[in-house]
Amino acid sequence: MNTLPRLTRTRASDSVLDMLRDGILASTFRPGQRLDVKALADQLGVSPTPVKDAINRLAAEGLIEIRPRSGTFVAEITPEMVGEIFEIRRALECLAAEAAVARLTPELLEAFTDLARQLERPVTSEAERMRHEQANVALHMLIVESSGNQRLMEIYRSLNAHLTIARIHSRRRPEAHRLEQELQEHRAMLDALQQRDAPRLVQVLGDHIRRAGHDLVEDVLHAREKEQA
Template sequence: MLLTPLKRERATDAVYRALREAILDGLLRPGERLDVAELAGKLGVSLTPVRQALQMLAAEGLVEVRPRSGTYVAGVSASDVRDTFDVRCALECLAAELAIERITREEIGRMKKLLQEMTRPIRTARDRHAHAARNSEFHMILLRAAGNRRLLALYEELHAHIQIARIHAADKEWPGRLEQESAEHRAIVAALEKRDLPRLIEALRRHIFRARDSLVAAVENKTTGESA
């Protein structure tokens, strides 16, 4: 009784991971139609895990199910990035207010360790994935330290870090901005260590709005490049 669902669960997870990586890396391109039978054939699994994996990806905003049409890789638009990052900034500043007195030295210490790890050079797709995961975790420490479940759920629902990963995969120039990103992260940690809320909010706004503008520019350049 236990073995069947477990096995199916594993196939779903494996399909989910494979498709997620292919979308984040741009191997499956925005707007591309995803045919369940074809994917199942290519991956050597039955239809059910593919359907389930596509549902998980839809919940993350990576695929789009269009009724009576099919399932497609979701697009990334400049306006969506702008909207997402404006809300992200508001939520992160609220987290800052709630976390400023609550965040522990250990949590700040973990942010510092991630900061250091994020200075490693990025040469391969693997490096890029590791960097994206560390950047996400850096911000999640602050969000969790706020101790507000509703806020955490809203933040996770934005999937801002998925957008970052997708845009970076297609943007060869972003490693050139690593030094700037690192300086912004250091300012965030420095303000947290001093428990200086106005400085923390200023540092967060500078970081998130700069990231927003860089990502929007990357999306717009890519669109122009494709149509030219």
């Protein structure tokens, strides 16, 4: 039998990775911004190696773009990219929904009901908006997790980083009519789950994600126009 050498990953590289990823997701680094390896290494008090290592890993995640002879940049979020990711998201979630209904337990239904209830709460402040967004992400993640399909979960998770960036950079005040629409859609999803009606769930979930995708694309376009103005 082959014996593989034990790999040791430097702690510095992991810390730099977390710092850069958090910085991108928290808007410290903007989409399209150039990242200077040497300056980052100096700033963090580490050698360039862990910084390069972290950048390569973030490039694999799609958060960073390495352009030959040009430099390293925080990935740009385009409306086309958001539209494409939402199409894949819709396909994956609808696939997961079928399996989720077949595997639905009273405990899972309880968890869905609890999240749907959280999403009924009013959204008037930034803190409430953040909580609302988290509950929404958790609800959709629960559908995917309930499928029990490990590979599906992995692919689904890998899509999320870009959508998080897109949401953060196109943040707008939630419009009342959008929230109301979303509320109706989540209620319809919960209802279909309670009825264990898979075709209905696939229908309302698909419509919900298509609508949410259109809205986010619109927000990204809007944010872009504002930046260019």
